[in-house]
Amino acid sequence: xxxxxxxxxxxxxxxDRHCGDVISRFEASGLEIVGCKMLLLADEVLAEHYxxxxxxxxxxxxxxxxxxxxxxxxxxxxxxxxxHVRDLMGPTDSRKAPKGTIRGDFGRDSMVNVVHGSDSPxxxxxxxxxxxxxxxxFEVTGxx
Numbered sequence: 166x167x168x169x170x171x172x173x174x175x176x177x178x179x180x181d182r183h184c185g186d187v188i189s190r191f192e193a194s195g196l197e198i199v200g201c202k203m204l205l206l207a208d209e210v211l212a213e214h215y216x217x218x219x220x221x222x223x224x225x226x227x228x229x230x231x232x233x234x235x236x237x238x239x240x241x242x243x244x245x246x247x248x249h250v251r252d253l254m255g256p257t258d259s260r261k262a263p264k265g266t267i268r269g270d271f272g273r274d275s276m277v278n279v280v281h282g283s284d285s286p287x288x289x290x291x292x293x294x295x296x297x298x299x300x301x302x303f304e305v306t307g308x309x
Contacts, residue, residue, distance in 0.1 A: 168246040169199060169302070171292035173281040174237040176230060183271045184237060187280060190253055190267060191241055200240030200293075200302045206231050214295060227276055238296040242305075247289050250282040 172191070174184055192198070211228050212219055218227075243249060255262030259272025259279070272278035283289035293302070 167242060167244060168286055168289065169240055169242040169293060170246040170250050170286075170289040171281075171283045171296060172239040172241055172250060173296075174239070175277075175279055175281060176234040176236060177273070177277045178271070178279045179234055179237065181271065183279060187267055187271070188239070191239070191250070194243075194249065194253060196241040196243040196246060196249065197305045198239060199242045199305050200238070200297050202238045202297065202301065203235050204238060204296075205235050210295065214292070223276075230276055240293055240297055240302050247283055247286050251284065254280055254282050 174187060178184055178187060188198070206214075208228070211231055215224065215227065218224055241250060253267055255266025255268040255272075257268070257278060258275045259268040259277070260274060262269035262272060262278075264270060267280055268278045283292050
C-alpha cells in the first residue's frame with residue numbers, strides 16, 4: 166500500500182551535516198520526497214507535536230534542543246512508507262540502534278538521534294497536516 170509519512174531531520178542532523186546522507190538513504194530505499202521544508206519550531210508546534218510527553222521532566226530539554234536550530238520536514242511517499250522509514254531509522258535510542266540504521270550510524274542517544282519519523286499512518290496524517298499545507302505536497306513519480 167502506498168503511504169505518505171512525515172520525517173523531521175533534527176538539529177543534530179543539520180549541525181553534523183548528515184542531511185544529504187539521511188535523505189540519500191530514504192531515496193535509495195525507494196521512497197520519494199513529495200514535500201520538503203526548512204523551519205524553526207515554535208513553542209505551540211512543539212507542544213502539539215510532543216503532547217504525549219509534554220508533562221515529562223525532560224520536555225524542557227527536548228524543547229530547547231529542537232529549537233536550537235532550524236529543522237527539515239520531509240513528506241516521503243512509498244510502499245508501506247511508515248514502517249519502511251521506521252526500519253531505516255532504527256530504534257529511538259541511538260545507543261541501541263544497529264549499525265546500518267540512520268540512528269545507529271549517526272545518532273548519540275534517545276534525544277540526539279538525528280531524525281523523527283511518524284509511528285503510524287494515523288500519526289503520519291496528523292503530522293503531515295501540522296507541518297505542511299496541502300499545496301506544499303506534490304505527487305512525484307520518480308520514474309523516467
